Amino acid sequence: MKKILLMILLLTFPNLSLGNERFIPLELFTGGEIRDDTEIKFTPADKIFGEKRRKKIVGPIDWRAPGSKEIIKVYKRTQKNREGRVKKTQLFTVTNDGQCMGRVYDQRRSGTKYIKNGCKFPLGFWKKGETRKFSVTDRGARTVELKILSLGKKPKDCVKYNWKLFDDATGKKLGDNDYKFCKGRAMTYLKIRKIKSK
Numbered sequence: 001m002k003k004i005l006l007m008i009l010l011l012t013f014p015n016l017s018l019g020n021e022r023f024i025p026l027e028l029f030t031g032g033e034i035r036d037d038t039e040i041k042f043t044p045a046d047k048i049f050g051e052k053r054r055k056k057i058v059g060p061i062d063w064r065a066p067g068s069k070e071i072i073k074v075y076k077r078t079q080k081n082r083e084g085r086v087k088k089t090q091l092f093t094v095t096n097d098g099q100c101m102g103r104v105y106d107q108r109r110s111g112t113k114y115i116k117n118g119c120k121f122p123l124g125f126w127k128k129g130e131t132r133k134f135s136v137t138d139r140g141a142r143t144v145e146l147k148i149l150s151l152g153k154k155p156k157d158c159v160k161y162n163w164k165l166f167d168d169a170t171g172k173k174l175g176d177n178d179y180k181f182c183k184g185r186a187m188t189y190l191k192i193r194k195i196k197s198k
Contacts, residue, residue, distance in 0.1 A: 020128035031186035141168035158182040
C-alpha cells in the first residue's frame with residue numbers, strides 16, 4: 001500500500017523532493033517562470049537583476065561559435081559598469097548532458113574566450129552536499145567542481161552552491177566562488193574567494 005501511495009504522489013507531483021534531492025530548473029538561472037515539470041527547456045528570459053540592477057539576461061538566441069557550422073541556443077548575460085556601459089558579456093547554454101548551464105563565450109576587459117563544455121550552474125536532479133566534477137576547455141584543460149551547499153525541498157526554493165576551477169596540468173586552483181540563485185531573481189549572491197599565488 002505504501003508503494004502505491006508513493007507512486008501516486010510521484011505521478012501527481014513530479015517535482016516532489018525525496019530526501020535531500022530535487023530538480024533544479026533552468027528558469028532558476030534565468031529568473032524566468034518556473035514550470036511544474038522536470039524538463040529542461042529554453043524558455044524566454046528578459047531579466048534585469050543584481051543588487052545594483054546592472055546585470056541582465058536575455059534569450060534564448062541562436063549563436064554559432066567562430067569556425068563552427070553548428071548553431072546553438074544560448075542566453076546572453078551582460079553586466080554594466082557605473083557609467084552604464086557593458087563591461088562583461090557572457091553566453092550560456094545547457095552542457096554536460098543537461099547537468100549544467102555553462103559558458104560558451106566570455107568577453108570582458110581581460111579579453112575574449114570561447115569555452116567548451118563549461119559548467120557554471122547545476123541543472124536537473126541534485127542532492128544536498130553532492131559534488132560533481134566536469135572537464136572543461138577554458139584557455140587549456142580545466143576541471144570544474146560543483147558542490148550543492150543548500151538546496152531547499154521545493155522546486156522554487158533558492159539553490160546555493162560552490163564552484164571551483166582547477167588547472168589540469170598543475171592542479172592549481174584558479175577559482176573558488178559561492179553562488180545563490182532564487183526564483184524570479186536569477187543570481188542573488190556571489191562570494192569570490194581570492195586565490196593565493198604560490
